[in-house]
Amino acid sequence: MKNFIFFNPARILFGKGQLAGLADEIKRLDCKRILVVSGRGSVKRIGLYDKVISILKDMGLIFFELEGIHPNPRLADVRRGIDICKRNNVDFILAVGGGSVIDAGKAIAAGAVCQRDIWDYFAKRYEIEGALPLGDILTLAATGTEMNGNAVITNWETKDKLSIGSSHLIPKFSILDPEYTYSVPKDQTVYGIVDIMAHVFEAYFSPTPNTPLHDRIAEGIMTTLVENAYKVLDNLKDYDARANIMWCGSMALNGLIGTGKEEDWATHDIEHEVSAIYDIPHGGGLAIIFPNWMKYVLDEGVDKFVQYAQRVWNVQDNGQGDREIALEGIQRTREFFDHLGAPSTLKDYGIGHENIDVMAQKAVRFGPIGGYKKLYKEDVANILKMCL
Amino acid sequence: MKNFIFFNPARILFGKGQLAGLADEIKRLDCKRILVVSGRGSVKRIGLYDKVISILKDMGLIFFELEGIHPNPRLADVRRGIDICKRNNVDFILAVGGGSVIDAGKAIAAGAVCQRDIWDYFAKRYEIEGALPLGDILTLAATGTEMNGNAVITNWETKDKLSIGSSHLIPKFSILDPEYTYSVPKDQTVYGIVDIMAHVFEAYFSPTPNTPLHDRIAEGIMTTLVENAYKVLDNLKDYDARANIMWCGSMALNGLIGTGKEEDWATHDIEHEVSAIYDIPHGGGLAIIFPNWMKYVLDEGVDKFVQYAQRVWNVQDNGQGDREIALEGIQRTREFFDHLGAPSTLKDYGIGHENIDVMAQKAVRFGPIGGYKKLYKEDVANILKMCL
Numbered sequence: 205m206k207n208f209i210f211f212n213p214a215r216i217l218f219g220k221g222q223l224a225g226l227a228d229e230i231k232r233l234d235c236k237r238i239l240v241v242s243g244r245g246s247v248k249r250i251g252l253y254d255k256v257i258s259i260l261k262d263m264g265l266i267f268f269e270l271e272g273i274h275p276n277p278r279l280a281d282v283r284r285g286i287d288i289c290k291r292n293n294v295d296f297i298l299a300v301g302g303g304s305v306i307d308a309g310k311a312i313a314a315g316a317v318c319q320r321d322i323w324d325y326f327a328k329r330y331e332i333e334g335a336l337p338l339g340d341i342l343t344l345a346a347t348g349t350e351m352n353g354n355a356v357i358t359n360w361e362t363k364d365k366l367s368i369g370s371s372h373l374i375p376k377f378s379i380l381d382p383e384y385t386y387s388v389p390k391d392q393t394v395y396g397i398v399d400i401m402a403h404v405f406e407a408y409f410s411p412t413p414n415t416p417l418h419d420r421i422a423e424g425i426m427t428t429l430v431e432n433a434y435k436v437l438d439n440l441k442d443y444d445a446r447a448n449i450m451w452c453g454s455m456a457l458n459g460l461i462g463t464g465k466e467e468d469w470a471t472h473d474i475e476h477e478v479s480a481i482y483d484i485p486h487g488g489g490l491a492i493i494f495p496n497w498m499k500y501v502l503d504e505g506v507d508k509f510v511q512y513a514q515r516v517w518n519v520q521d522n523g524q525g526d527r528e529i530a531l532e533g534i535q536r537t538r539e540f541f542d543h544l545g546a547p548s549t550l551k552d553y554g555i556g557h558e559n560i561d562v563m564a565q566k567a568v569r570f571g572p573i574g575g576y577k578k579l580y581k582e583d584v585a586n587i588l589k590m591c592l
Numbered sequence: 593m594k595n596f597i598f599f600n601p602a603r604i605l606f607g608k609g610q611l612a613g614l615a616d617e618i619k620r621l622d623c624k625r626i627l628v629v630s631g632r633g634s635v636k637r638i639g640l641y642d643k644v645i646s647i648l649k650d651m652g653l654i655f656f657e658l659e660g661i662h663p664n665p666r667l668a669d670v671r672r673g674i675d676i677c678k679r680n681n682v683d684f685i686l687a688v689g690g691g692s693v694i695d696a697g698k699a700i701a702a703g704a705v706c707q708r709d710i711w712d713y714f715a716k717r718y719e720i721e722g723a724l725p726l727g728d729i730l731t732l733a734a735t736g737t738e739m740n741g742n743a744v745i746t747n748w749e750t751k752d753k754l755s756i757g758s759s760h761l762i763p764k765f766s767i768l769d770p771e772y773t774y775s776v777p778k779d780q781t782v783y784g785i786v787d788i789m790a791h792v793f794e795a796y797f798s799p800t801p802n803t804p805l806h807d808r809i810a811e812g813i814m815t816t817l818v819e820n821a822y823k824v825l826d827n828l829k830d831y832d833a834r835a836n837i838m839w840c841g842s843m844a845l846n847g848l849i850g851t852g853k854e855e856d857w858a859t860h861d862i863e864h865e866v867s868a869i870y871d872i873p874h875g876g877g878l879a880i881i882f883p884n885w886m887k888y889v890l891d892e893g894v895d896k897f898v899q900y901a902q903r904v905w906n907v908q909d910n911g912q913g914d915r916e917i918a919l920e921g922i923q924r925t926r927e928f929f930d931h932l933g934a935p936s937t938l939k940d941y942g943i944g945h946e947n948i949d950v951m952a953q954k955a956v957r958f959g960p961i962g963g964y965k966k967l968y969k970e971d972v973a974n975i976l977k978m979c980l
Contacts, residue, residue, distance in 0.1 A: 205835050207607025212600070218852065219595025414832045416819065417839055420812025428805045444802045447593050451805055451852075460848075464606065464839075 205415050208464035214351045215377040216454065219447070222379050223252075223341065226259050229377040233337050235296030238267040239289055241309040243301040244274065247343055250387050256300055256341065268292055270312075273301065276479055276486065277308040279323060279359040285312035286322060289336065299340040303347030306340045310355035310373045313338045325368050326357060329570075332370035341379040344388055345450040346396030346487065348403055348457025350378035358480055364566070365480035380454065382446035390440065394544045395487025397433045397449060401426060402490040403456040406472060409501070409508060409576045412465035422461045423515045425452050430516070433544060470574030471497045474584055477563035484553045491546035495538040496590040499531075504577040506530050550591045560588045593803050596852035602739045603765040604842065607835070610767050611640075611729065614647050617765040621725050623684030626655040627677055629697040631689040632662065635731055638775050644688055644729065656680055658700075661689065664867055664874065665696040667711060667747040673700035674710060677724065687728040691735025694728045698743035698761045701726045713756050714745060717958075720758035729767040732776055733838040734784030734875065736791055736845025738766035746868055752954070753868035768842065770834035781828065782932045783875025785821045785837060789814060790878040791844040794860060797889070797896055797964045800853035810849045811903045813840050818904070818928060825932065858962030859885045862972055865951035872941045879934035883926040884978040887919075892965040894918050938979045948976045 217225050230238075238260060247253040260267045270285045288294065289312060299309030313335040315322035324330055342350045349355065353373040358365040388396070408422040429452045435445035455461070474497070475489035502509055510526050513519040513533025521529060542548060550556070564585040572578040579587070605613050618626075626648060635641040648655045658673045676682065677700060687697030701723040703710035712718055730738045737743065741761040746753040776784070796810040817840045823833035843849075862885075863877035890897055898914050901907040901921025909917060930936060938944070952973040960966040967975070 205607070205832065205839070207610060208604075209613075210604040210606065211602075214599075216596075216598040218598065219593070222595060225597075414836070416836060417812055417816045417843065420816060421809050424805055424808025424812055428808060431804065444593065448802070448804060451593070455805065 205418075205464045206412055206466070210459055210463045211371060212351065212374060212458055214375050214458070216351060216380060217377060218380045218451065220381060220383055220443075222381050223255060223259075226256070226341070226379060227263055229339055230263065230265070230296070230298075233296060233339070233376055235337065236265060237292060237294050238265055238296045238298050239270060239285060239294045239312065240267055241270045241273060241285060241297060241299045241301070241305055241312065243305045244272055246387065247300050250343075250384065252341065252343065252384060253300060256298070268294065273305045273308045275304045276358045276365065276483055277304040277311075277356075279357055279361075282308055282311040282315060282322060282357055285309075286315035289316035295336060297336050297338040299338060300343070302342070302344030303349045306342070306349045306375070307347070307355040307357060309338050309340065310335070310349070311357050311368070314368065314370070314373060323359060326359075326366040327364065332368060332372050335370070335372040337376045338373070339377045339379075340375050341381075341384070342450075343384040344392065344396055345385055345446070345453040346399045348400070348453050350375060350380065351454040351458040354457075356476070363480045365476040378454075380450055382443055382450050385446050385450060386441045388440070390437065391485075391545070393436060393440065394546050395485045396453065397429060397544060398487040398491045398541060398546050400449070400453045400456045401429055402471060402487075402494055404429075404461065405494060406468045407462035407465070408512070409468050410465045411505065411575055415465050418461050418463075418465060419511070421455075423512075425456050425461070426516045428452055430540060433540075437544065466575040468575040470576075470579050470584075473567050473573045474563070474587060477567045478550070478555070478588075480566075481559055481563065482553060482555055484555075488547050488553070491541040491544075492548060492550060492552070492591050493587065495534055495541070496587050498534045498537065500583070500587050500590065501574070501577040502527070502530055502534070509533055550588070557589065557592060560585050563588060593806075593852045594800055594854070598847055598851050599759060600739065600762060600847055602763050602846070604739060604768060605765060606768045606839065608769060608771055608831075610769050611643060611647075614644070614729070614767060615651055617727055618651065618653070618684070618686075621684060621727070621764055623725065624653060625680060625682050626653055626684045626686050627658060627673060627682045627700065628655055629658045629661060629673060629685060629687045629689070629693055629700065631693045632660055634775065635688050638731075638772065640729065640731065640772060641688060644686070656682060661693045661696045663692045664746045664753065664871055665692040665699075665744075667745055667749075670696055670699040670703060670710060670745055673697075674703035677704035683724060685724050685726040687726060688731070690730070690732030691737045694730070694737045694763070695735070695743040695745060697726050697728065698723070698737070699745050699756070702756065702758070702761060711747060714747075714754040715752065720756060720760050723758070723760040725764045726761070727765045727767075728763050729769075729772070730838075731772040732780065732784055733773055733834070733841040734787045736788070736841050738763060738768065739842040739846040742845075744864070751868045753864040766842075768838055770831055770838050773834050773838060774829045776828070778825065778828065779873075779933070781824060782934050783873045784841065785817060785932060786875040786879045786929060786934050788817055788837070788841045788844045790859060790875075790882055792817075792849065793882060794856045795850035795853070796900070797856050798853045799893065799963055803853050806849050806851075806853060807899070809843075811900075813844050813849070814904045816840055821928075821932060854963040856963040858964075858967050858972075861955050861961045862951070862975060865955045866938070866943070866976075868954075869947055869951065870941060870943055872943075876935050876941070879929040879932075880936060880938060880940070880979050881975065883922055883929070884975050886922045886925065888971070888975050888978065889962070889965040890915070890918055890922070897921055938976070945977070945980060948973050951976060
């Protein structure tokens with residue numbers, strides 16, 4: 205294990221009806237002027253948005269609304285939000301929606317306080333100096349943003365999808381009611397599951413030795429996720445399945461399974477380049493790329509893939525040899541994504557080889573990517589070709 | 593899964609040489625007048641205490657020292673500490689030592705601020721209203737106090753060992769350097785391992801259904817603990833073994849595996865009554881009581897014990913039947929504690945039946961105990977008789 209600092213002060217209110225705690229959470233923060241950030245209508249359709257607004261009105265708070273945040277949230281929307289905050293002395297951001305809405309909220313929270321233009325923190329990697337406090341009500345189990353200090357934003361002018369990370373951006377509170385995810389349609393549910401699984405992969409496939417507890421927690425998340433993915437596809441309103449998937453989502457990216465080890469993140473970096481150009485669903489991109497990444501890096505360390513195959517997929521050792529066991533684990537991953545109905549090739553999105561060179565170049569713009577195996581431009585291009 | 597609130601803002605600085613971060617942590621809290629709490633010499637013998645004092649001196653801080661905290665920390669020492677704080681306007685507690693030292697520090701931190709006599713919060717269960725900020729440097733992997741808001745104190749006048757819990761008592765930072773545990777002798781190391789295992793049991797054996805991720809994390813902690821217990825007994829200075837056990841200790845009782853479910857804690861309650869009268873090591877008492885508790889409550893829910901036997905001890909299903917599988921898991925637990933050299937009967941401490949009635953009565957003073965099976969006075973007495 206490597207040295208680490210673990211610090212995650214997000215307050216998680218988990219379960220049915222936890223919206224009842226919203227007023228107390230806001231009171232605790234002593235905020236008065238709120239920007240409510242939301243997406244493109246789903247929170248209104250399920251009646252959540254009206255409930256939130258009614259709570260804010262009952263509290264006599266001043267609030268402003270920023271609606272219409274897109275998936276793969278856009279810098280232009282973030283700028284709109286920052287402008288509202290600055291003009292109105294907003295002192296709290298309340299994000300109501302999925303990961304994109306919360307990520308937009310975080311970027312707005314930072315931009316309202318930080319000295320430079322917000323995009324500089326993404327593109328030039330300046331350190332975030334502070335942020336307005338942010339709380340959220342999560343309606344999609346996927347990104348884990350509800351329990352970490354990360355945000356991913358896309359600049360559509362430059363076709364760059366980049367991230368920031370800071371403890372200033374960890375939500376002061378996150379309300380996680382699995383019932384709010386009942387209405388998430390099957391395809392979005394699947395993308396969320398793939399995203400969570402991918403977050404675990406990025407931490408799990410690490411060159412750092414001797415992290416047995418990290419490994420077992422990661423394996424526990426993956427096993428729980430697989431088991432409950434099948435259940436939720438049978439019944440989108442299975443409370444326990446939705447709850448387990450939601451908690452897996454937070455646990456996958458709250459720092460616990462990644463701290464004290466070198467993580468990978470190459471697959472996420474590659475996917476970001478694909479969706480920055482083609483605007484495909486993040487989970488869809490990951491489902492295509494991850495099994496190919498696994499095959500590409502396998503020989504860098506077969507043992508971890510053997511452990512993965514045996515502990516997560518229960519692949520038996522029948523004397524077929526380690527590499528075959530490992531490949532069987534990768535195959536089972538592909539089959540799981542297939543069973544969920546996730547895409548398996550870039551062709552499924554009509555993407556050909558035309559931008560592979562551009563995407564590979566951009567993926568390594570800050571240097572080689574990945575921890576399990578360092579990937580250079582040519583490696584990224586090779587993996588993308590495997591995805592065609 | 594039940595509804596839950598998870599909130600754990602402890603900053604964990606984990607690994608070799610993390611003491612280098614102490615000055616920054618104290619600066620961040622902007623504290624000036626510090627009470628340093630320590631035990632009976634081991635932190636001096638390993639040279640840690642002098643290093644800490646030298647850091648405080650270099651920072652130009654005013655500090656006071658409270659030494660000599662005992663295992664099963666005593667109310668009298670807590671009162672001494674509160675008195676120092678009040679007389680000297682102390683604004684920060686720095687606990688340097690094992691769980692007892694940190695627990696004493698927490699009780700002092702609360703007593704220095706709270707309005708009532710500190711023992712009222714233990715004996716009459718008043719809610720803690722606030723506390724001085726506390727940081728710690730941990731030297732023993734065992735109680736998990738470094739990452740939670742709990743403290744256990746013994747009142748030797750009344751022979752009561754009771755606990756308090758509050759988010760005010762969660763350490764602002766905890767420095768966990770596995771090298772500081774190198775000099776912990778074998779018996780104390782073993783008691784720590786048993787204590788950690790017992791914390792996992794208390795959360796794991798729960799009547800709450802459908803907590804698959806909690807279960808798997810708990811099983812991951814137990815498996816990692818067993819694997820590393822054997823390693824550390826072979827070599828008390830095995831860094832990775834010490835590191836893994838230390839992180840297991842924090843993870844076992846930081847809320848993650850217990851939140852959202854009914855926990856048990858009967859065995860801890862019973863052990864507290866034993867050590868409140870006989871002052872035996874907490875881990876030793878737990879090693880005696882837990883396997884007997886398991887046998888006593890087994891028929892309340894055999895399935896969870898089967899899962900435990902299979903996933904933690906790899907007990908194979910050879911058609912022997914669920915109850916036999918479960919009993920094999922309990923037997924393996926006993927054998928593990930035996931292998932560590934932990935005691936197996938109260939006789940090992942020269943304890944007979946003379947106070948069983950008193951201990952059973954006190955264990956249920958606030959009502960029946962336990963979540964897996966509710967235990968009344970007679971049940972507690974029965975379990976203690978099994979321990980003779």
